[in-house]
Amino acid sequence: MKYFPESELIINPDGTAFHLHIKPEQLAEKVLLVGDPERVTLVASHFDTIECDVLNREFHTITGTYKGKRITAMSHGIGTDNIDIVLNELDALANIDFDTRTEKPDFRQLTLIRVGTSGGLQPFLKIGSFCIAVKSIGMDTVLHYYSGGNDIRDFEFESAFKSQTNWPVKLGAPYVVHADEELVSRFENVENMVKGVTISAIGFYAPQGRELRIPLAFPDLNKNIEAFRFEGDCITNYEMESSALASLAHLMGHKAVTVCTIIANRLTNEATPNYKSSVDDLIRIVLEKI
Structure with a gap:
């Protein structure tokens, strides 16, 4: 032992x-x-x-x-x-x-549901709507440090993503993992809930295409991410944790999924700091479903 x-x-x-x-x-x-x-x-x-x-x-x-x-x-x-x-x-x-x-x-076995906030990357993701990460794309490299990662990665999706976005090699290898299917199914009939593909960025500003005083190294990356399409899927939203949660839970044998409330839309340049009621609504939903 x-x-x-x-x-x-x-x-x-x-x-x-x-x-x-x-x-x-x-x-x-x-x-x-x-x-x-x-x-x-x-x-x-x-x-x-x-x-x-x-x-x-x-x-x-x-x-x-x-x-x-x-x-x-x-x-x-x-x-x-x-x-x-x-x-x-x-x-x-x-x-x-x-x-x-x-x-x-x-x-x-643990059942893990993450309730987060997120920025939408598609016009149909309205502020205040919800998104469940059926698939997660990891900009981080956490999964690559663990044995068994190849058994849970969606290599076909990864290949299409890197090709269509002209993914810069210097940013490391993105990985794609799926959420627990049974947990996803619990949210099938939730009003205002969109099934999505979520990117977990390794930062809030430049890694998500936000430019303040320092120029972006890859100014076209967000545009390429928004335009990505593969087998009917598009990339719906940014957040910063779902990829590691889904991948490590898979490797450990636990069930995990991330659901987020959309508090900004990157295409329309809209955002709201008054999102607490929307988060509380999502918490209530998750408490019923967990």
Whole structure:
């Protein structure tokens, strides 16, 4: 049985995971993930009961119940690098015995639904609408550091994407992964929900084509991304986490999907800072579906 030494799995003196600061028994099998620590409080405002409320760095965790379902609400911060931390520690909490530092004999599968905000890349994605990431394109390289990535990648889609966008080699190899099909099916009949292909960018500004004082190295990249078409699919929206969530969950054996509310449209140059009610509506939907 594999043993995980202290240097590989850091456990705090109080028996909690290093970054998340929660104990295995504080984690529910249903996990609602958000970026903003304050949004965890918003999720928990819908809970009927609360078991624990833990905050460390950008990781805020509240576990409680909603209509009889035990759910953990957790913030992951911004970016795929944070998702790498969160997914590994969630899996460790679920499937590694912290006392013996060995893998548990019975696998515990987690259901992970990320509720995020996003920028639309197609005219039909109106502000306030919702988008579910059926496929995710990773601009990051997180998946490439893990064995088994080739088994879950959509190479045909990747090839078409790189060809049509004239993808710059210096930006690294983008990868394409699918969300859990069963989780996607739970949102089939949700009003105002679009099935999409989401790009996870590695930054908010230039990596998403936003130009402030520093000129863009690849000014035509966004235009090429918006024009991409493959087997009836187009790229619907930008965000910063779905690719790592979908890919690492696949490799670990968990179920995962990202759903976002659209708070800006890059084609129409529209955006709204007043999106909290839309996010709360999406949270309510996810709490029913998780």
